[in-house]
Amino acid sequence: MHPNRNHDSAQGYQLVLFRDDLRTADHPALLAASEAGPVVGLYIFDESSPGIRPLGAAARWWLHHALLSLQASLAELGIPLLLRRGTTAELLEEVIADGTVAAVHWNRRYGQAERAVDTRLKSSMRKAGITAHSYAGTLLHEPWELLTQSGTGYKVFTAFHKALCGTDIRPAQPAPTPQSAPQGQLPYSDELKSWKLLPTSPDWSTGLAEAWTPGEPAAHERLATVLDEIAQDYQDQHDRPDLDGTSALSPALRWGHLNAHQVWNGLSALASRTPEAANGALALRRQIAWRDFCWHLYYHHPGLPTENLRAEFDDFDWSWPEDSDQAAHLARAWQRGRTGFALVDAGMAQLWQTGWMHNRVRMVAASLLVKNLGLHWRVGEQWFWDTLVDADLASNTGNWQWVAGSGADAAPYFRVFNPELQAKKFDPSGSYVACYAPLAVEPVVDLKESRQAALDAYQQMKSAQSQ
Numbered sequence: 001m002h003p004n005r006n007h008d009s010a011q012g013y014q015l016v017l018f019r020d021d022l023r024t025a026d027h028p029a030l031l032a033a034s035e036a037g038p039v040v041g042l043y044i045f046d047e048s049s050p051g052i053r054p055l056g057a058a059a060r061w062w063l064h065h066a067l068l069s070l071q072a073s074l075a076e077l078g079i080p081l082l083l084r085r086g087t088t089a090e091l092l093e094e095v096i097a098d099g100t101v102a103a104v105h106w107n108r109r110y111g112q113a114e115r116a117v118d119t120r121l122k123s124s125m126r127k128a129g130i131t132a133h134s135y136a137g138t139l140l141h142e143p144w145e146l147l148t149q150s151g152t153g154y155k156v157f158t159a160f161h162k163a164l165c166g167t168d169i170r171p172a173q174p175a176p177t178p179q180s181a182p183q184g185q186l187p188y189s190d191e192l193k194s195w196k197l198l199p200t201s202p203d204w205s206t207g208l209a210e211a212w213t214p215g216e217p218a219a220h221e222r223l224a225t226v227l228d229e230i231a232q233d234y235q236d237q238h239d240r241p242d243l244d245g246t247s248a249l250s251p252a253l254r255w256g257h258l259n260a261h262q263v264w265n266g267l268s269a270l271a272s273r274t275p276e277a278a279n280g281a282l283a284l285r286r287q288i289a290w291r292d293f294c295w296h297l298y299y300h301h302p303g304l305p306t307e308n309l310r311a312e313f314d315d316f317d318w319s320w321p322e323d324s325d326q327a328a329h330l331a332r333a334w335q336r337g338r339t340g341f342a343l344v345d346a347g348m349a350q351l352w353q354t355g356w357m358h359n360r361v362r363m364v365a366a367s368l369l370v371k372n373l374g375l376h377w378r379v380g381e382q383w384f385w386d387t388l389v390d391a392d393l394a395s396n397t398g399n400w401q402w403v404a405g406s407g408a409d410a411a412p413y414f415r416v417f418n419p420e421l422q423a424k425k426f427d428p429s430g431s432y433v434a435c436y437a438p439l440a441v442e443p444v445v446d447l448k449e450s451r452q453a454a455l456d457a458y459q460q461m462k463s464a465q466s467q
């Protein structure tokens with residue numbers, strides 16, 4: 001034990017590190033800490049630890065508002081939230097330096113760089129004589145717990161989902177009860193506005209603010225609407241971007257205003273008590289499993305954000321905007337919603353205006369970029385990362401690789417979405433396209449020719465590899 005450190009929890013406070021779990025309910029680290037003594041929360045905005053991918057612009061907007069909301073919810077429980085910006089390891093050393101921290105608690109993270117940070121923290125806390133407790137608070141099961149019979153992570157979603165459905169999902173836990181605030185002087189905290197997370201010149205966030213209210217209370221309100229109204233028709237309506245037919249819970253799950261247990265259990269309970277809602281509730285619950293699947297995939301394949309999971313795609317002849325004026329022109333047209341394909345252009349406008357895009361349209365827009373425009377999936381992934389309020393490293397890169405055909409359990413390469421047929425099928429009255437009113441421009445590529453070129457490039461990759 002460290003000679004200078006006081007372990008008596010009655011004389012120090014319990015420090016809870018908040019990361020992608022900005023909530024008070026079903027937060028195992030917060031609950032355990034509050035049972036041990038007075039709690040102080042700490043959010044470190046860390047873009048400087050090695051390998052951490054800086055947040056995109058839309059995510060920074062969300063984070064600002066989500067932290068304000070969390071600060072208010074924690075204040076009601078008597079828990080202050082400190083804010084610091086910098087390298088986690090250095091700042092934590094500073095925060096514990098005055099000897100008033102009895103123990104540190106956090107929910108585990110699963111990204112490679114984040115895990116490395118947390119492993120180092122655990123050992124530096126131990127050296128300082130402070131106990132560090134980590135908890136499972138983000139996924140339905142830890143990625144090392146749900147494995148195939150041969151002891152590896154799942155690469156096929158249907159098998160993963162089947163295995164998941166055969167496990168017990170723990171019930172969601174309540175928020176801690178209000179407590180008396182910790183005594184004495186607290187460590188320094190930044191002013192949130194000094195982080196400059198909000199866009200100013202220009203302020204492009206009006207559409208985001210109209211579409212979303214970041215934070216735990218709004219997430220619970222939406223979950224209630226989903227359980228009362230959306231879930232029962234989910235199976236019939238989830239592919240229709242012109243309807244409010246999906247949960248729109250992705251930002252709440254991304255930022256941890258809700259966790260997967262709360263949503264999964266809510267949907268399971270709905271399916272059991274209301275037989276006519278069961279099909280829809282279980283179909284939506286299956287999507288929650290996709291999120292866990294992507295995180296398990298990322299945990300077992302840390303190269304997922306940048307490397308093709310199927311190495312044969314390393315030889316695929318994709319272009320980058322830097323390669324030629326034509327590739328740069330195509331990438332810009334796609335980003336700005338000027339491809340000439342109305343469904344894709346409306347989707348890109350929805351993304352720009354609201355920070356979100358319907359899943360069906362994400363698939364069609366991604367397919368157009370990778371297959372018809374011939375650009376590398378990472379070009380689209382980076383744009384989504386910057387513009388989505390739900391941008392999530394595992395789900396974004398996992399899905400881009402799925403569409404590109406380079407991922408585990410990927411869509412077969414020859415499945416190339418036709419954006420015009422997709423529009424007829426899933427936006428039959430054209431009201432989604434009309435809502436985002438993209439400019440009518442000439443198509444940037446011929447669909448038939450570009451599809452054939454993609455299939456030829458795929459065949460070329462295959463035959464080069466078989467020689």
Ligand code: FAD
Nearest residue numbers: 246247248249250287288290291359362391392395396399
């Ligand atoms: P619902 O249909 O109501 O589904 C409920 C929840 O299940 C979602 O909120 C989400 O947490 C999860 N989910 C659903 N589909 C998927 C999926 N295919 N993969 C992983 N989780 C899923 N989702 C993100 O959360 N972040 C991303 O960065 C992201 N990038 C994507 C990029 C591409 C190219 C594609 C095709 C999909 C991407 N998705 C991403 C998945 C999916 O499009 C969104 O989760 C979904 O559109 C969010 O809307 P919703 O909450 O109404 O979903």
